[in-house]
Amino acid sequence: MSFVYISDEQVRSLLSMHDCINAMQQAMSATSKRDINVPPRMYFSPFDDESSYFGLMPGSSQSLRYYGTKILSEHRDNPRKGLPTIQGGVLLFNRESGTPVALIDGASITEIRTAAASALATDILAKPNAKRCGVFGTGVQAVAHIDAINIIRPLDEVLIFGRNYDKAVMFASVQSQRTGLNVRATNQAEEAAACDIVCTVTSAKTPVLRGEWVQPGAHVNLVGAYSKNTREADSQLILESAVYVDFLDSCYNEAGDILIPLNEGAIARDHVLGEIGQVINNEVLGRQNDQQITLYKSLGFVAQDLFAGQLILDRLSAN
Template identity: 55%
Template sequence: MSIRIVNAAEVRQLLPMDECVDAMEPAMVAASTGTIAIPPRLISPLIDETGFYALMPGSSAELGNYGAKVISLHPGNPAAGRPAIQGFVTLFDHVTGAPVAIVEGAEVTAIRTAAASGLATRLLAREDASSCGIFGTGVQAVTHIDAMCAVRQVSEIVVWGRDFDRAAAFAEEQAVRTGLPVRATQQAEEAGSCDLVCTVTGSPEPILKGEWVRDGAHVNLVGAHARTTREADSALIARGVLYVDLMESCRNEGGDFMIPLDEGVIAEEAIVGELGQLCCGEIPGRDNAGQVTIYNSLGMTAQDLFAARHVYDKARELDVGIEAQF
């Protein structure tokens, strides 16, 4: 028995953004149609409370694999020059039960999260969307720039971060990397008034106001992952046509939509449905140029498994990674 091991650099090589956006469509459809089983995730704090580890399993006969993402989070690591999040996605053969792959997890997560936003943008944004506002300066800001550029002809990128010097340095780096005009702003409203807006800050309080967002914009809300936190204010949610990755996750963890719902600002019917349902044509997408469409991303195991399977298939095809006897 052999198992293929793929490291972070190899994941970047094998999972370009445009291919990952395409891979997210069957992942989202599988989640919405129930052809992938997604048990509850296990999140366990360490005994000394210095961090936690998480296990996120899933099983898909259609994909031909089951497996899990296993990650650790040590908040103190960056101060020592180590990544805060580390881990891997493991794949097993659905028929034989043999373990077939271990794929570095942080890179898969970074790419697939942005790729899901890219899929939402491809389905919901206006075709002529060209300016992109990014709230945040971390890894997800980088991958979301790539995702937006993969699905629309982006001609300008505006970056806002709480630390302007860091945002300015980030913008300069991204301008060199992408060859596009990228600039930092101290006025969050500038980033919030672009055609495409992505919030990837992890802020517990709103950093994007509805009054800033132009008619016809598409917004990806990515950084808030608890029912009590949000990146957008209620005024924006009240304006928008709302989509989620999974309704169950949204009810449990989606503060961006659930807080306005609890406030009575929106009714549950304001949430049109899941991205997978949109892919299947079960629910409507944008129906006029002035609508503000909003995708709330919380992430799910289906995205990890479908992305990891794409990496695994290409790794075998191109003989990338280590083939270890197990």
């Protein structure tokens, strides 16, 4: 195969959410078996004011025919210019020869695999009869999470909460028409938080979700915060939940949702029960009863990009 650039449109046509959920199961299982070689990610600011960042996230796996790296830029002022905050791609190399094979659009693969990983965790941890989903946020991940969660738990109702209620109403209307689901906005965070499944996909730096709002038996996916100083959930929710993560090393280095309550003394280090891949591999127990609150903290991990990338290339070759 000669070197190819795989665009946003191609990624979306080649990588279905259903297939990506299956790929995430392989990725997270391999991660917890440590069948993944992942050096520390490199992240630095090209500018003195640290308003923007550039990142490299390399990795490889014996399970894959390709190794590679995710390359991305983060320019926080971009939304005011009508541009995405994060841009980049996944660069893949042939494992045997080292030949560059493909550069895959980064925004689309990240959008799909992030929601697919949440759906995988939800399928494993949520109650089988969960039918109502509360979504905090109105961006691309909110769209992707509605699609992904509905695949593994057919939803009777989706509640949308956003900082701007008018925007949330418009978003809910569009998603209802797009999906045929009962999607509606609420201006009460407590109402969205009282659902069977709760997904936070915001850019918030301080908690938008409080433990007192979440009902016994719920499952929560925390997705939006990805630095040690930011979080979407308060310490009470973390304390009251059975907590699982994608990769323990990243969790204890970068997950403010875990690190802040840990530093406060609200939880001990062993409060995190393990990785979602360890549950898949039957090394760690999942949900124990219908009253337990389960919580999956997602940071994203290069294994997810590599397994999704190989699936995209397989589909491209088949076509």
